[in-house]
Amino acid sequence: MERQEMLxxxxxxxxLDLLRQMWAIRNFExxxxxxxxxxxxxxxxxxxxxxEAVPVGAISVLERDDLITSTHRGHGHCYARGAVLxxxxxxxxxxxxxxxxxxxxxxxxxxxxxxxxxxxADVENGNLGATGIVGGNIPVxxxxxxxxxMKGTGNVVLCFFGDGATNTGNFHESLNMAxxxxxxxxxxxxxxxxxxxxxxxxxxxxxxxxxxxxxxxxENEVVNGMDILAVREAVARAVEHARSxxxxxxxECQTYRWYGxxxxxxxxxxxxxxxxxxxxxxxxxxxxxxxxxxxxxTEAEIDAVEAKMEEAIEKATEFSLNSPMPSPDxxxxxxxxxxxxxxxxxxxxxxxxxxxxxxxxxxxxATYGQALVEAMREEMVRDENVFVMGEDVGLYGGAYGAxxxxxxxxxxxxxxxxxxSEATIAGAGVxxxxxxxxxVVEIMYVDFTPLAMDQLANQGAKNRFMFGGKTIVPLxxxxxxxxxxxxxxxxxxxxxxxxxxxxxxxxxxxxTPYDAKGLLKAAIRDDNPVMFIEHxxxxxxxxxxxxxxxxxxxxxADVKREGSDVTIVTYxxxxxxxxxxxxxxxxxxxxxxVIDLRTLKPLDFETIAKSVQKTGRVVGVTESYPTNSFxxxxxxxxxxxxxxxxxxxxxxxxxxxxxxxxSETLEDADIPGVEAIIAAVKKIA
Numbered sequence: 229m230e231r232q233e234m235l236x237x238x239x240x241x242x243x244l245d246l247l248r249q250m251w252a253i254r255n256f257e258x259x260x261x262x263x264x265x266x267x268x269x270x271x272x273x274x275x276x277x278x279x280e281a282v283p284v285g286a287i288s289v290l291e292r293d294d295l296i297t298s299t300h301r302g303h304g305h306c307y308a309r310g311a312v313l314x315x316x317x318x319x320x321x322x323x324x325x326x327x328x329x330x331x332x333x334x335x336x337x338x339x340x341x342x343x344x345x346x347x348x349a350d351v352e353n354g355n356l357g358a359t360g361i362v363g364g365n366i367p368v369x370x371x372x373x374x375x376x377x378m379k380g381t382g383n384v385v386l387c388f389f390g391d392g393a394t395n396t397g398n399f400h401e402s403l404n405m406a407x408x409x410x411x412x413x414x415x416x417x418x419x420x421x422x423x424x425x426x427x428x429x430x431x432x433x434x435x436x437x438x439x440x441x442x443x444x445x446x447e448n449e450v451v452n453g454m455d456i457l458a459v460r461e462a463v464a465r466a467v468e469h470a471r472s473x474x475x476x477x478x479x480e481c482q483t484y485r486w487y488g489x490x491x492x493x494x495x496x497x498x499x500x501x502x503x504x505x506x507x508x509x510x511x512x513x514x515x516x517x518x519x520x521x522x523x524x525x526t527e528a529e530i531d532a533v534e535a536k537m538e539e540a541i542e543k544a545t546e547f548s549l550n551s552p553m554p555s556p557d558x559x560x561x562x563x564x565x566x567x568x569x570x571x572x573x574x575x576x577x578x579x580x581x582x583x584x585x586x587x588x589x590x591x592x593x594a595t596y597g598q599a600l601v602e603a604m605r606e607e608m609v610r611d612e613n614v615f616v617m618g619e620d621v622g623l624y625g626g627a628y629g630a631x632x633x634x635x636x637x638x639x640x641x642x643x644x645x646x647x648x649s650e651a652t653i654a655g656a657g658v659x660x661x662x663x664x665x666x667x668v669v670e671i672m673y674v675d676f677t678p679l680a681m682d683q684l685a686n687q688g689a690k691n692r693f694m695f696g697g698k699t700i701v702p703l704x705x706x707x708x709x710x711x712x713x714x715x716x717x718x719x720x721x722x723x724x725x726x727x728x729x730x731x732x733x734x735x736x737x738x739x740t741p742y743d744a745k746g747l748l749k750a751a752i753r754d755d756n757p758v759m760f761i762e763h764x765x766x767x768x769x770x771x772x773x774x775x776x777x778x779x780x781x782x783x784x785a786d787v788k789r790e791g792s793d794v795t796i797v798t799y800x801x802x803x804x805x806x807x808x809x810x811x812x813x814x815x816x817x818x819x820x821x822v823i824d825l826r827t828l829k830p831l832d833f834e835t836i837a838k839s840v841q842k843t844g845r846v847v848g849v850t851e852s853y854p855t856n857s858f859x860x861x862x863x864x865x866x867x868x869x870x871x872x873x874x875x876x877x878x879x880x881x882x883x884x885x886x887x888x889x890x891s892e893t894l895e896d897a898d899i900p901g902v903e904a905i906i907a908a909v910k911k912i913a
Contacts, residue, residue, distance in 0.1 A: 231457070232522065234457050234461065235457070235518070235519070235522050235524055236522075238457075238524075240524050240525060242288075243519055243524055243525065244519075244525060244529065244533055246284055246285070246288060246456055246460075246515070247512070247515055247516055247519065247530070247533050248533045248536070248537060249280075249284045249288075249307065249308055249311050250280040250281065250284050250456065250511060250512045250515070251512060251533060251534050251537040252307055252311065252324065252537045252540065252541075253276070253277075253280045253283070253284070253303065253304045253307050253308070254277055254280055254512060255537050255538060255540070255541040256303055256307060256324070256327065256328065256541060256544075257275040257276060257277035257303060257304075257487070258277060259328070259541050259544075259545060260273055260275060260303070260328075260331060260345075261275060261277075261487060261491060263331075263332075263545075264491045265491065268332065268549065269331050269332055269345070270333065271344055271345065271346075272300075272345065272346060272360075272490055273331065273344075273345035273346070273490065273491065274300050274301040274345070274346065274489065274490055275301070275303070275485065275486075275487045275491075276301045276302075276303060276304045276418075276485060277485065277486040277487055278420075278483065278484050278485050278486040278487075278506070278507075278510070278511075279301075279304060279418055279420060279453065279483045279484070279485055280304055280456075280511055280512060281453060281454055281455060281456040281459050281481075281483070281511035281515075282304070282388075282416065282418050282453045282459055282481045282483055283304035283305045283307070283308040283309075283388070284304070284308045284456060284459075285456040285457070285458075285459030285460040285463060286308075286386060286388075286416055286459055286460070286463040286481075287305070287308040287309050287312055287386065288308070288312065288460055289460060289463050289464040289467055290309075290312065290384070290386065290467065291383070291384075292313065292354075293354065293381065293383050294354060294383050294384050294385070294386070294467075295354045295355075295356055295369075295372050295376075295383060295384075295385045295386070295663065296309055296354060296355050296356065296385065296386045296387070296388065297355075297356045297357065297358075297359075297365040297366075297368050297369040297372065297385065297386075297387050297388070297659070298348070298349075298355065298356075298357065298358035298359075298365060298388050299358055299359060299362070299365055299388055299389045299390060299393070299418075300345075300346040300358060300359065300360045300361075300362070301390065301418070301485070302346075302348055302358035302388070303327065303345070303348065305355065305358070305388050306327055306338075306348045306349070306350055306355055306358070307323070307324070307327060309350060309353055309354060309355045310323040310327075310350050310353050310355070311323060313353050313354075320540070321540055321543060321544070323350075324540050324541070324543075324544040325543070325544045325547040325548065326338045326350075327348065327544070328541075328544040328545060328547070328548040329341075329544075329547065329548040329551050330343065330344060330345075330348055331344060331345050331348070331548075332548040332549065332551070333553060333554070334548055334551035334552065334553060334554075335551060335552050335553065335554050336547070336548070336551040336552075337548075337551075337696075338350050338695075338696065338698075339694060339695045339696035339698070340554060340558075340562075340696035340697070341553070341554050341696075342554075342562070342693055342694055342695070342696050343357070343358075343694040343695060343696070346358060346359070346360035347359065347360060347694040347695070349694070349695040349696075349698070349699075351662075351695055351698045351699045352698060356368060356369075356372060356659070356662055356663070356699075357691060357694070357695055357699075359686070359687065360686075361682050361686055361687075362389075362390070362392050362393050362396060362423075363389060363392075363393035363396035363397075363398040363399055364398065364655075364682055364683070364686060364687055365387060365388075365389060365687075366387055366389060366393065366396075366398045366399055366402040366415070366652075366655070367398050367401065367402050367651060367652040367654070367655020367656050367658070367659065367683055367687075368655050368656075368658050368659035368662070368683075368687055369385050369386075369387030369402070369413055369415075369659060370387075370402040370405055370406050370411060370413060370652060370655065370656045370659060371655060371656030371657055371658055371659025371660040371661070371662075371663070371667075372385045372413075372659035372660065372662060372663040373385040373406065373411040373412050373413035373470075373476070373659075374409065374411055374656055374659070374660050374665075375659070375660040375663035375664055375665045376411075376412055376663065377409070377410075377411055377412060378615065378641065378642075378660075378665060379613075379664065379665070382471060383412070383471075384412045384413070384414060384467050384470045384471050385412065385413045385414070386413075386414050386416060386463075386467075387413055387414065387415045387416065388416050388418060389415070389416070389417060389418070390417070390418050390419070390420065390423065391417055391418070391419040391420065391421070391422075391423060391428050391431075391432070391437060392423030392424070392426075392431065393417075394417060394432065394437050394440060395423075395431060395432065397651055398651055398652065398655065398682075398683075399440075400440075401647070401649035401651055401652035402415075402652050402655070402656075403415065403440075403441065403443075403444045403446060403476070403478065404444050404647055404649065404652075405646065405647060405649060405652050405656065406444075406446075406475070406476040407444040407445055407446050407475060407476060408647065410473065410474070410475035410476075411470075411475065411476055412470040412471060412473070412475075412476070413470060413476045413477075414463065414466045414467055414470055414476065414477045414478075414479065415441075415476065415477070415478045415479070416463070416479050416481060417437050417438070417478070417479065417480045417481065418453065418481055418483055419437055419453070419480050419481065419482050419483065420483050420484050420485045421482075421484065422485075422489070422497065422498075424489045424493075425489065425493070425496075425497045426497075427497070436450050436480060437480045438450045438478055438479065438480035440478070441477075441478035446475070446476055446477065446478050447466070447469060447474075447475075447476075447477045447478070448477070448478040448479070448480070449462060449478075449479060449480070450479075450480045450482065451479055451480065451481045451482070452481075452482060453481030453482045453483030454482075454483055454484070454506075454509040454510070454511045454514075455511065455514075456511055456515055457515075459481055462479055462481075463479065466479055484506035484509075486503075486507070516530045516533075561697065562692055562693045562696060562697030563692070563693050563731050563732050564692070564732065564734075564756050565692060565700045565702075565754075565755035565756050566755075567753075567754050567755065567756075567782075569781040569782075573781055574781055574784065576778075577746070577778065577779075577780055577781055577784065580742075580746075580774050580776075580778050581742065581786065583772075583774055584740075584742040584771065584772045584773060584774055585772070586772075587772040590774060590775055590776070591772040591773060591774055591775060592772070592773060592775055593770055593771070593772055593773075594741045594745075594770070594771070594772075594773045595741060595767065595768050595769060595770050596738075596740070596741045596744050596762070596766045596767050596768070596769050596770075596771070597628060597629050597630050597632075597767035597768065598741070599741035599742070599744045599745035599748075599771075599773055600630045600706075600744050600745065600748055600762070601630060601631065601632060601633060601634065602745055602773070603744070603745045603746075603748035603749045603752070604616060604631065604634060604668060604748065604752075605633075605634060605637065606749065606777065607666075607749055607752040607753070608634070608638055608642060611666060611752075613664065613665045613666045614642075614665075614666045614667075614668065614752055615638075615641075615642040615643070615644065615665065615666075615667055615668070616631055616634060616638075616642065616643045616644065616667075616668045616669075616670070617643075617644040617646055617653060617656070617657065617667055617668070617669045617670070618631075618644075618645075618646055618653055618669050618670030618671065618672070618706075619645070619646055619647075619648055619653070619670065619672050620645060620672070621634075621635075621643060621644070621645060621670050622635040622640060622643050622644065622645040623635050623645075624645075626670065627672050628708060628762075628764060628767050629767065630670075630706070630708075630762065630767065631643065631670070650671055650676050650677070650679035650680040651679055651680050651682065651683055652683075653669050653670075653671065653680065654669060654671065654680035654683040654684050654688070654705065655680070655682075655683035655687060656669075657669040657683075657688070657703045657705070658683055658684070658687045658688040658691070658701055658703060658757075660703075661688070661700070661701045661702050661703040661757075662691065662699055662700075662701055666702045666703075666704075666752060667703055667704070668704045668706060668752060669703065669704070669705055669706070670705075670706045670707065671705060671706070671707040672707070672708075673707065673708060673709070673718075673719050674707045674708060674709035674721060674722070674723045674724075674761055675709070675718050675719055675720070675721050675723065676707075677705070677707055677723065677726075677727070677759075678723075678726070680705075684705060684727075684730075684733065684757065684759070685730045685733070688701045688703055688732075688733065688757040689701075689730045689731065689732030689733040689757055690730075690731075690732050692732065692756075693731070693732060700755040700756070701755075701756065701757050702752075702754060702755045702756070702757075703757045703758070704748070704751045704752055704757075704758045704760055705757070705758065705759050705760060706748075706760045706762065707759070707760070707761055707762070708761065708762040708763060708764045709721060709722050709723060709724070709761050709762075709763065709764070709800075710722055710763040710764055710765060710800065710801055710851055711765075711851065711883075711888050711895055711898070711899045712764060712765040712801075712895070712899070713764060713765070714890050714891070714892050714895055715890070716887075716888065716889065716890035717887035717888045717889070717890075720888035720895070721852075721888060722800075722850065722851040722852035722853075722883070723852070724737060724759075724761055724828060724852060724858055725852055725856055725857050725858045725860075725861070727759040727761075728828050728829050728858050728861070732756070732757065733756070733757045733758070733759055733829070734751070734754070734756055734757070734758045734759065734782060734827065734829050734830065735758075735759045735761065735827065735828040735829045736748075736751060736758055736759070736760045736761065736782070736826070736827050736828070737761045737762075737763075737799045737800040737825070737826070737827075737828060738762070738800075738826060739763075739766070739788075739799065739800055739801065739803035739804065739824050739826070740769070740771045740803075741769070741770065741771035741772075741773050742771055742772065742773050742774070743780060743786070743824075743826055744762070745773055745778075746778050746779050746780030747760070747779075747780045747782075747826065747827070748760060749777075749778070749779045749780075750779040750780055750781065750782060753779065754782075761800070763800045763801045765801055766800075766801055766804075769804075780826070782827045782830050783827055783830035783831065783832050784826065784827070784832055784835075785823050785824060785825050785826055785827075785832035785835040785836070786823070786824045786826055787821060787822070787823055787824075787835065787839070788803060788807060788822045788823070788824045789807055789810050789820065789821060789822040790821055791810065791819040791820040791821035791822070791843065792819040792821070792842060792843060793818050793819040793820065793843055793845065793913055794818065794819075794820050794821070794843055794845040794846070794847060794909050794912065794913050795820075795821045795823060795836070795839040795840055795842075795843045795845065795846045795847070796809075796810065796820055796821065796822045796823065796846075796847045796848075796849055796905070796909070797823050797825065797836055797839075797846060797847070797848045797849070797859070797862055798822065798823070798824065798825070798848070798849040798850065798859075799824060799825040799826065799828065799850075800851065801851060802849045802850060802851055802900065802905075803822065803824045805849070805900065805901065805902050805905060806820075806822045806849050806905055807822055808902045809902045809905035809906045809909065810822050812902070812906060813906060813909055813910075813913075818909060818910070818913050820909060821839050821842070821843060823835060823836060823839055828858055833865060833869075836862070836866065837869070837870055840866060840870050840873050840874070841870070841873045844873055844874060844875035844876070845874070845875055845876050845912045845913065846863075846866055846874070846878045846879070847878075847879045847880075847881060847905070847908045847909055847912070848860075848862050848863055848878060848879070848880045848881065849880075849881045849882075849900060849905055849908075850880070850881070850882045850883075850900075851882070851883055851899055851900065852882060852883060853882065853883055853884075853885055854880060854882040854883070854884075854885055855885055857880070857882055859880050859882065860880065862878075863878040863880060866878055875912075876912035877912070879908045879911055879912055880908075881900045881904055881905055881908045882900060883898050883899050883900065884897075884898050886898065
């Protein structure tokens with residue numbers, strides 16, 4: 229379309245609205261720069277002044293229910309998304325107020341002061357939030373697009389990120405997955421020529437960034453990011469492509485930031501001549517001049533737009549600085565989405581637990597692996613938003629058979645085989661969960677979960693808190709750990725302590741078929757991310773499982789064996805070895821109580837305390853490394869809170885502080901056996 233035709237089609241009202249939005253972002257960024265200098269805004273803030281044409285032009289073509297994800301330079305994205313949806317002047321001002329208040333750390337901010345600049349979000353208006361991790365939002369956007377496709381909403385996701393993100397694994401994994409599944413997502417690279425201080429030519433190989441889409445068969449183009457009409461036209465084309473089911477689209481918007489990477493950046497890596505050349509292409513005065521030249525608006529109308537935005541930022545500043553800071557009493561709010569267990573829930577589960585122990589009518593025998601399949605199948609039948617995703621979970625049935633039969637019953641749409649892309653498997657799960665689905669993603673081995681750590685620990689686990697409690701992330705990550713098959717150090721670790729460290733994510737480690745089924749069903753229904761760790765040596769063990777539908781409340785340990793002399797606190801496979809040890813010790817007259825934690829987070833410390841108060845002696849048993857193991861945390865809490873009840877120091881039994889060896893003799897020497905547990909009990913009995 230010719231330039232004059234584009235302006236004419238735009239119309240006066242829309243043209244002035246686009247100009248107003250760009251002025252609003254520019255004034256916002258300039259004000260933030262000044263407030264950072266006055267220490268009125270604290271922390272890091274990355275400004276996008278100069279880049280306004282990209283968010284405003286791109287978001288102007290979205291429909292109300294479309295979604296965006298953003299990056300750490302995300303004020304413009306947040307403003308443009310909210311401004312499009314604000315239908316009154318009061319709503320516009322309220323949007324502006326909440327944005328600046330968030331940067332000032334006030335309770336009136338969009339995330340109640342918990343996210344600040346780098347994590348600004350407006351979830352209620354379709355902005356799934358910004359991330360401080362370069363490229364961290366790309367898998368999330370991919371998962372959100374997957375949710376739109378599975379739900380058949382017809383919505384599209386825009387994903388904004390900088391040129392630096394195109395060199396991350398998240399970028400490549402996500403583009404591959406999105407192309408593979410024809411997801412309705414438009415990836416927008418804001419190429420401002422520098423990744424912090426490193427120029428693009430020193431960081432990116434030869435081709436334009438947009439051409440990287442060719443590797444994934446993805447439509448792509450380079451756009452003048454300083455021209456709002458060019459951006460608007462290109463994004464409209466890309467959105468239509470994605471919305472019509474033709475798959476993802478990659479746009480490279482070439483733009484420039486007026487300020488440095490952050491306020492403290494002296495911009496020594498840029499020349500004054502370069503900056504002057506780019507400022508001559510400033511999208512705001514250039515677009516304003518074009519509107520005047522085309523007779524669409526007068527100079528007076530242009531000046532009025534600028535004056536109005538200056539007044540708006542003054543009001544937002546006053547609002548923000550007069551808003552209260554969050555109370556310290558609110559510090560722990562919004563870490564977890566609530567799931568209230570009633571007294572009757574606890575009593576019912578206790579009764580079913582006893583029924584499963586005894587067996588007989590009302591139960592059936594199942595292996596640990598079969599119990600997991602039953603749990604997923606029942607939840608998929610119960611809720612169409614539940615789906616399974618991971619490597620080899622489909623026709624193959626999972627590396628350990630824990631998804632066997634689900635593909636045949638539910639098909640490839642709801643039992644999805646993925647590429648080997650742990651970060652994007654996890655991140656897509658986060659995005660899909662935030663967009664209304666209930667993913668059960670499988671990471672084949674717990675040893676591989678560090679590959680997904682950013683997506684799970686920094687995105688999934690923290691998003692609810694960082695976004696002020698305005699989102700939920702109902703995601704289950706199934707994985708398996710532990711030794712026993714002589715498959716060496718990269719496939720045999722017990723890394724549960726790693727995941728208990730992060731606030732916002734639950735950690736579950738069942739030891740029996742009954743526990744595996746009930747806890748997995750509870751995890752799927754929960755509104756929080758759950759790391760569900762199975763043990764590779766337990767898939768074949770058998771036990772009784774109730775016929776009726778049941779879930780097991782979190783934070784409820786199970787006393788697998790009662791005793792009076794020594795308490796063993798343990799979980800997962802070590803429960804079985806501890807019970808065997810307790811049986812042998814009973815023959816010697818030593819009565820051992822064995823507590824199966826079942827869930828490490830939340831932790832049932834009350835059951836531990838009652839047992840310690842009875843026995844006065846504790847042995848903690850784990851298959852993990854001794855240094856900083858979860859049992860070390862248990863020991864610390866017991867000695868802090870129950871010291872007066874102890875008759876002996878807490879003793880830990882663990883693997884050795886070495887990588888898990890392959891050789892069977894060495895592996896057996898490494899992992900705690902029954903005799904090691906017996907020796908530890910006798911040491912303090």
